[in-house]
Amino acid sequence: MPSMPKSSNPSDIESLRRFDQHAIAAIYDRYYLEVYRYVRYRVGDEMLAEDITSEVFIGCLKAAQVHQGPNKSLLGWLIGIANHKVADYVRHLYRHPVDELLESLPADIPTLPEEIEHRERRRNLQWALAQLTNDQQHVLALLFGQGYSLEETATLMNKKIQAVKALRIRALAALQRKLGGSK
Amino acid sequence: MNAKLSNILQDCLQAMESGISLDECLTRYPSLASDLRPLLESAQAARTAGLLPVPGNAVTRGKARVLVHAARLRQDKRRPRLHLTGAWRMAVASLAVLAFLVLTGNGLIAASANALPGDPLYAVKRTVEDARLSMASDPQAEAQIQEEITTRRVEETESLLSEQRVEDVEFEGLVSEQLPDGWRIAGIAVLVTDQTEMEGVISIGVIAEVTGQTQPNGSLLAERIRVEDQESGAPEGGSTPEGTATEQDEETPASEQTDDNSSHGSDDGDSEEDSSGSGSEDATKTPEPDGNSD
Numbered sequence: 001m002p003s004m005p006k007s008s009n010p011s012d013i014e015s016l017r018r019f020d021q022h023a024i025a026a027i028y029d030r031y032y033l034e035v036y037r038y039v040r041y042r043v044g045d046e047m048l049a050e051d052i053t054s055e056v057f058i059g060c061l062k063a064a065q066v067h068q069g070p071n072k073s074l075l076g077w078l079i080g081i082a083n084h085k086v087a088d089y090v091r092h093l094y095r096h097p098v099d100e101l102l103e104s105l106p107a108d109i110p111t112l113p114e115e116i117e118h119r120e121r122r123r124n125l126q127w128a129l130a131q132l133t134n135d136q137q138h139v140l141a142l143l144f145g146q147g148y149s150l151e152e153t154a155t156l157m158n159k160k161i162q163a164v165k166a167l168r169i170r171a172l173a174a175l176q177r178k179l180g181g182s183k
Numbered sequence: 184m185n186a187k188l189s190n191i192l193q194d195c196l197q198a199m200e201s202g203i204s205l206d207e208c209l210t211r212y213p214s215l216a217s218d219l220r221p222l223l224e225s226a227q228a229a230r231t232a233g234l235l236p237v238p239g240n241a242v243t244r245g246k247a248r249v250l251v252h253a254a255r256l257r258q259d260k261r262r263p264r265l266h267l268t269g270a271w272r273m274a275v276a277s278l279a280v281l282a283f284l285v286l287t288g289n290g291l292i293a294a295s296a297n298a299l300p301g302d303p304l305y306a307v308k309r310t311v312e313d314a315r316l317s318m319a320s321d322p323q324a325e326a327q328i329q330e331e332i333t334t335r336r337v338e339e340t341e342s343l344l345s346e347q348r349v350e351d352v353e354f355e356g357l358v359s360e361q362l363p364d365g366w367r368i369a370g371i372a373v374l375v376t377d378q379t380e381m382e383g384v385i386s387i388g389v390i391a392e393v394t395g396q397t398q399p400n401g402s403l404l405a406e407r408i409r410v411e412d413q414e415s416g417a418p419e420g421g422s423t424p425e426g427t428a429t430e431q432d433e434e435t436p437a438s439e440q441t442d443d444n445s446s447h448g449s450d451d452g453d454s455e456e457d458s459s460g461s462g463s464e465d466a467t468k469t470p471e472p473d474g475n476s477d
Contacts, residue, residue, distance in 0.1 A: 019257035021250060021389050021411075028249055032242045041233050050238075054245030058252045062322075065256050125232050144226065145233035150193070165189040169222065172192075176225040 012074050016064040027074070028057055034146070035078050041145035042086040042137055044126040052089060056082045076156050079142070087134050128178035136171035143168060191215060192222055199223065247357045254355075254390035255329065257411055277318075299339050301350040337369045343397040344371070352403070355392040358385060358410075365405065368393055373405045383410030 015023030035056055040049035059081045129137060135157075142153040154164045195208040205223050209216040295307035312332050319325035336354035343350050356369020365375040368391050375381075385391055385408060395405040 019253045021253060021257075024253045025246065025250060025388055028246055029242065032245075033237060036237060036241060037233070037235075040235055040237075046238060046241075050241050050245055053241075054248050057245070057249045061249070061253055061256055122232075125228055129229075129232060140229045141233075144229035147233070162186070162189075165193065166185070169185070169189055169192060172222045172225045172229070175229060176221040179225060179228060 013064070016061065016074075019061065019064075024061070031075055031078055032057075034075060035082050038079055038141055038146055039082050039086060041141040042082075042129075043089065044130075048089075052082070052085050055085050059085065073155075079156055083134070083138050086137075090130075090134075124179060128175055131178045132171060132174050135167060136174055139164060139167045140171050140175070188215060188218055192219065195219060195223055196226055199227075247359075250357060250388065251330075251333070251355075251390055252326075254411060255326075299342055299346075299348075299350070300352050301343075301348065337371065340371060340397065340403065344401050344403060347399050347401050348397060349399055350397050351395075352397060353392065353394045355390060358387055358389050358391050361387065366391070366408070368408075371403055373408070374398075374402050375405050375408070379405045380407040382407065385410050 012023070012027055016027065032053065036049060036053045039052045039056070040046065043049055043052065056078055060078060063081070129140065132140070139153065139157065142148045142156060143150070148156065150161050150164055154161045157164060159167070191212055195212075198208050198211075199205060205220070205227065208223065209219055212219060295304035295311065298304040298308045312328075312335075316325060316328050316332070319328055333355060336352070337356055340352045340354050343352060354369055354371075356371075358366050358368050359370070360367035362372055365373045366385060367373070371393075373393055373395065383391075389410050392409040393403075393405055394407040394409075395403050398404055
């Protein structure tokens with residue numbers, strides 16, 4: 001089970017503020033996959049996830065420019081920015097609905113019956129996840145997408161463990177309803 | 184009840200992670216089985232949503248874009264520009280555009296859109312760009328316009344090269360490859376001679392500003408290549424960690440597009456930039472491409 005990298009090196013944050021090319025490239029390499037996986041879980045689409053992930057790193061540079069930044073964990077901060085970027089994207093989608101989340105799933109046409117079924121299940125699942133509240137999606141992405149522990153998730157969400165547990169139950173129940181409803 | 188269910192759910196999830204089946208979990212808590220089953224089923228579903236392959240080259244694709252932004256922000260930090268705020272900014276920009284329209288007419292502006300360096304209308308094109316920049320409503324919009332302009336400088340250079348014209352050009356981009364006689368910058372092969380003035384330490388993965396001349400044989404001769412120092416007064420011959428550089432990055436930052444959908448962010452920050460390449464005074468002369476330090 002993947003676990004969250006522990007607190008980041010304070011010099012990472014310093015080099016972010018200096019916009020040091022090599023250090024930024026190293027930070028990008030180190031955290032890219034973690035952030036990408038989170039975003040991909042939330043939006044489903046591969047290309048969109050890549051795009052939003054780049055935006056997360058750019059957002060992080062811009063925040064560093066105005067002397068905002070993480071107190072402890074750089075990854076926690078990046079995931080927080082990612083959560084906001086995804087929420088922004090979803091809000092935009094509501095204003096300009098194009099059913100992108102569903103239509104943008106891989107274009108290759110499956111031929112085998114089990115492939116078609118698998119694809120259909122994935123589609124349903126992505127649709128059902130997208131129907132949940134932002135917090136519910138966030139908690140599922142952290143616990144089940146990233147595989148973080150309750151404690152790590154609580155730290156990232158700035159909540160108590162009990163609150164995360166309660167949110168998890170609500171999120172899972174809501175997901176079950178949506179999955180049932182979409183069949 | 185809810186707290187109890189919550190704790191039992193945690194036990195079951197952990198058990199399932201270690202390989203115990205859903206049904207087996209339920210037999211441990213028969214009285215809660217009907218409540219637990221739907222939760223565990225959706226937990227299984229939630230987990231499968233995370234099991235997606237990561238495209239192999241996903242990491243390198245966005246990197247150029249992020250590094251270009253970093254370079255821009257660093258320049259901005261080094262050379263803060265006189266800020267005209269709010270109404271003043273608007274007023275100055277509107278006046279400039281108004282004067283321009285009165286003097287030239289709108290058709291000229293449209294006609295200038297495809298002008299290349301050396302064309303009669305090229306100055307018009309650059310003035311319109313400056314006006315657009317100064318009218319940008321917020322830092323994000325401004326950053327986007329700046330990105331467009333950066334892309335355009337590279338495209339213009341590519342057009343001149345393919346037309347085999349001789350013109351002075353300037354552009355900036357990611358250094359992606361060392362060539363026998365120069366560097367590939369923003370996807371363009373840049374020829375370095377002992378006449379080329381090198382400012383800063385060039386290496387793969389950094390952003391460089393190129394001033395030079397397109398040659399009739401389709402190559403680009405660099406007059407000056409400028410790399411922002413990592414820090415003011417950084418010692419010469421700084422590190423060039425090839426390992427962290429984007430060697431595979433063949434695509435130029437120019438081909439990157441800002442996705443409007445995702446860029447109206449909650450963060451705000453400034454990313455303004457002087458378009459000129461003048462700035463840091465601590466020029467270091469590095470005669471050959473292998474001035475790339477060890």
